Every structure is written in C-alpha cells, then in structure tokens.
Amino acid sequence: MITIPKKLLLAGLLxxxxxxxxxxxxxxxxxxxxxxxxxxxxxxxxxAGSRIRVSGTVTPKxxxxxxxxxxxxxxxQGAQGGLGVxxxxxxxxxxxxxxxxxxxxxxxxxxxxxxxxLLTRCASKYEAQxxxxxxxxxxxxxxxxx
Numbered sequence: 166m167i168t169i170p171k172k173l174l175l176a177g178l179l180x181x182x183x184x185x186x187x188x189x190x191x192x193x194x195x196x197x198x199x200x201x202x203x204x205x206x207x208x209x210x211x212x213a214g215s216r217i218r219v220s221g222t223v224t225p226k227x228x229x230x231x232x233x234x235x236x237x238x239x240x241x242q243g244a245q246g247g248l249g250v251x252x253x254x255x256x257x258x259x260x261x262x263x264x265x266x267x268x269x270x271x272x273x274x275x276x277x278x279x280x281x282x283l284l285t286r287c288a289s290k291y292e293a294q295x296x297x298x299x300x301x302x303x304x305x306x307x308x309x310x311x
Contacts, residue, residue: 202243209276218269225262252280
C-alpha cells in the first residue's frame with residue numbers, strides 16, 4: 166500500500182479547496198448577467214456599494230456626453246422608474262437616446278450608478294429573419310469614387 170505524507174495530503178486538500186472556492190465565486194458572479202432598472206430600484210438599499218450590471222434604455226433628453234467621449238451622464242429608464250447613471254469610460258460611438266444599454270459599475274449611497282463599462286445593445290441584430298429576405302449587412306465604404 167502507498168502511503169502519502171500528511172503534509173502532501175494537506176497541501177493537496179488546500180489547493181483543491183481554494184480551486185473549488187474560486188470556481189464558485191466566478192460562477193456566482195455570472196449567474197445573473199444583469200438586473201433590470203426596476204429590479205435595481207427595488208433592491209437599492211441592499212445593492213449600495215455592490216458591483217452590478219443594469220439594463221435599461223437611455224431616457225430621451227437626459228444624455229450628456231463630454232467632448233472627449235470619456236464621460237456620460239444620463240437617466241436609465243425601466244418599465245416603472247428611472248436610475249441616474251454617470252459613466253467614466255470609453256463610450257461606444259453609437260451611444261444615443263432611446264437606446265438599450267447595459268451599464269456595469271457600483272451603486273453609490275445616493276442611489277446613482279457609477280459606471281465604468283457601457284455596452285450598447287443592437288435590437289435589430291436579434292430580430293427574426295423574415296422568410297425570403299436577404300440578411301442585413303453593414304454598408305461598404307466607397308473606395309476611389311467607385
């Protein structure tokens with residue numbers, strides 16, 4: 166019979182335990198990709214200071230973008246209410262009012278989302294293809310007047 170030294174067995178169990186714990190933390194962070202604005206508003210007291218992702222639509226007439234496009238402030242609209250957002254990050258070129266977005270960041274004590282990552286969602290990309298219609302493609306740039 167093969168005997169394993171106690172120190173080696175203990176080290177192996179420790180490595181296995183840390184690996185399982187890290188896998189659990191990684192998986193639990195991605196179990197829910199994002200919250201809706203309304204879910205965030207309902208759970209605001211328990212989410213303050215937490216890192217979260219929130220999905221909603223940029224409310225018309227609230228979008229303010231700095232000229233260098235590294236900061237934006239806007240209201241994120243849900244079905245029942247709105248959430249103030251300030252994003253300090255490189256902003257997507259297609260960011261606009263009435264656009265569905267996902268903002269990743271921390272909810273501050275005042276209930277405002279301080280974002281450091283902003284993703285735009287393209288609804289047309291997920292629309293069902295109609296039978297007999299060619300798929301939509303991006304426009305090609307015109308080269309040398311052709």
